Amino acid sequence: MNGWTTVARRTILAHSRFLTVEEHDVRLPDGRRIDGWPWVVTPDYVNVVAITGDGRALCLEVDKYACDAPSLSLPGGFIEAGETPLDAARRELREETGHSASDWTALGSYAVDGNRGAGHAHFFLATGAAPTGGAVADDLENPTCVALDRDAVAAAVREGAFRCLPWAAGAAIALAHWPAPPGGGRRSP
Amino acid sequence: MNGWTTVARRTILAHSRFLTVEEHDVRLPDGRRIDGWPWVVTPDYVNVVAITGDGRALCLEVDKYACDAPSLSLPGGFIEAGETPLDAARRELREETGHSASDWTALGSYAVDGNRGAGHAHFFLATGAAPTGGAVADDLENPTCVALDRDAVAAAVREGAFRCLPWAAGAAIALAHWPAPPGGGRRSP
Numbered sequence: 001m002n003g004w005t006t007v008a009r010r011t012i013l014a015h016s017r018f019l020t021v022e023e024h025d026v027r028l029p030d031g032r033r034i035d036g037w038p039w040v041v042t043p044d045y046v047n048v049v050a051i052t053g054d055g056r057a058l059c060l061e062v063d064k065y066a067c068d069a070p071s072l073s074l075p076g077g078f079i080e081a082g083e084t085p086l087d088a089a090r091r092e093l094r095e096e097t098g099h100s101a102s103d104w105t106a107l108g109s110y111a112v113d114g115n116r117g118a119g120h121a122h123f124f125l126a127t128g129a130a131p132t133g134g135a136v137a138d139d140l141e142n143p144t145c146v147a148l149d150r151d152a153v154a155a156a157v158r159e160g161a162f163r164c165l166p167w168a169a170g171a172a173i174a175l176a177h178w179p180a181p182p183g184g185g186r187r188s189p
Numbered sequence: 190m191n192g193w194t195t196v197a198r199r200t201i202l203a204h205s206r207f208l209t210v211e212e213h214d215v216r217l218p219d220g221r222r223i224d225g226w227p228w229v230v231t232p233d234y235v236n237v238v239a240i241t242g243d244g245r246a247l248c249l250e251v252d253k254y255a256c257d258a259p260s261l262s263l264p265g266g267f268i269e270a271g272e273t274p275l276d277a278a279r280r281e282l283r284e285e286t287g288h289s290a291s292d293w294t295a296l297g298s299y300a301v302d303g304n305r306g307a308g309h310a311h312f313f314l315a316t317g318a319a320p321t322g323g324a325v326a327d328d329l330e331n332p333t334c335v336a337l338d339r340d341a342v343a344a345a346v347r348e349g350a351f352r353c354l355p356w357a358a359g360a361a362i363a364l365a366h367w368p369a370p371p372g373g374g375r376r377s378p
Binding site for chain 2: 176
């Protein structure tokens, strides 16, 4: 419960499976009503920080339409019909890096836009990642896989090298769960 | 340069200042062309992690339509016409918390959706935050201001208490820039 109520909803643009736009009539927590509130429906997606046995996170260098330069990114993608977020995360990790991982921790689910919706981002931290094959070429993003240790991921977050919001978020949230190695790490005196 | 080219663009839904939808015809890095690529235009926005002299970040507890429960959030909002991101960040901090801050660090600008655009999120870390007045009541979000120390922000990030993507991202990215106090912090042995 958040105090908001959807009184009515109607589709005003049904573009494709990637995008539908609705208008909602909503009642606010204080009882007032706002009609015609725009609401964006895009697919839920996952991103994974998968750490190998030697403590490196599998990242990708990609070209994305919305980024004006190549970006560091995380394995991930849309959740397909019938998948749980964890299913999708395992599949995307395999398809994009050829790796599987033994231990999975959910890092939360987040509304992409607090006002418009735009689906949810689901993040995971996976450890014990090892090559198992199964990579599928992606000819839209032109990805190159790179493995970064914790200090390198932290530096990339600080430098804004993850140029899209979900990748920066997933990497930075994972850092809050990923202990710096004893005696290592520039933040540990 | 990211290797993608916009060949043509047309507006297919002009809803309001909060939402326009376009279709783009795009040329991929490998020369192929995709027509009718959906592209979402929403306003750029800012979020701020503002830290007081005693080491606490000014957060808000809010009700948002897209969140199914009350959420921890960061001061922020849309960039208004004629504002730089920093202008907007200073204004939103003042309006939402009644504080101003002396030292500002830009934490990067991020495409909200790597495929659809949906504007950019701009994050800032501000220190030396102190009450100066100027708060403006927000009757849509029902905010309550709370001041959290670094450990509490890190715990909130780990627990998913920032329930919208930009707040979780802004808080987690700020942690990568905000040194743990000497001898303190649960991650420092």
